[in-house]
Amino acid sequence: SNVPYGVLAAHAIGKPEKCIVVSLPGTDVPDLTFLKTYTPLRGSASILRYFARMTPDATLYGSTDPHVQTQVDEVLDFVTIELAPHQCDNVSLEEINARLALRTYLVGRSLTVADLAVWGTITANLDAVSAVLPTKFPHVHRWMTFLHDTVPELQTVLDDVSGVAKAKAAAAAAEKAKGKKEAGVKDTGPTGS
Secondary structure, three states, X not given: OOOOHHHHHHHXXXXXXXXEEEEOOOOOOEEEXXXXXXXXXXXXXXXXXXXXHHOHHHOOOOXXXXXXXXXXXXXXXXXXXXXXXXXXXXXXXXXXHHHHOOOOOOOOOOOOHHXXXXXXXXXXXXXXXXXXXXXXXXXXXXHHHHHHHHOHHHHHHHHHHHHHHHHHHHHHHHHHHHHHHHHHHHHHXXXXX
């Protein structure tokens, strides 16, 4: 899936300035364009860092402590370099599972963009990993459940994405039915047109 779930969740939580988040055609790289200047930021990690910096009241960077912010950056780099490209392979999930063994959040004591980035990547690959999460990666499973129970914006993002997917599917089905109907009219006309 090329849906940038983590970016959409950070946007829903932080509510930064008006901007558009899209995925670039043929890639999994989201693009954030600002409506005032039309300047883009590319990639989930860059967009998440921007949202975290622009929404200090939401504490998406964990704190103002540079050490904590750097730990958040480390997780964002891990997601970009290890987790996302390998579609949440066992090695990457084992590392996240170990990190969460004694923690509620990936970094610090509150939700950060590190949590949203990992949540988004796992969510985008949920078909591939959902069967193994409860047994092989119990801390990741507990953490995912905790986030869904305590961060309502995550469900809002999932509902929004599901609604868009359903609307696209309905539009495609309607277009296909229209094409069949037009083809049927052409075939049955007295002159064949």
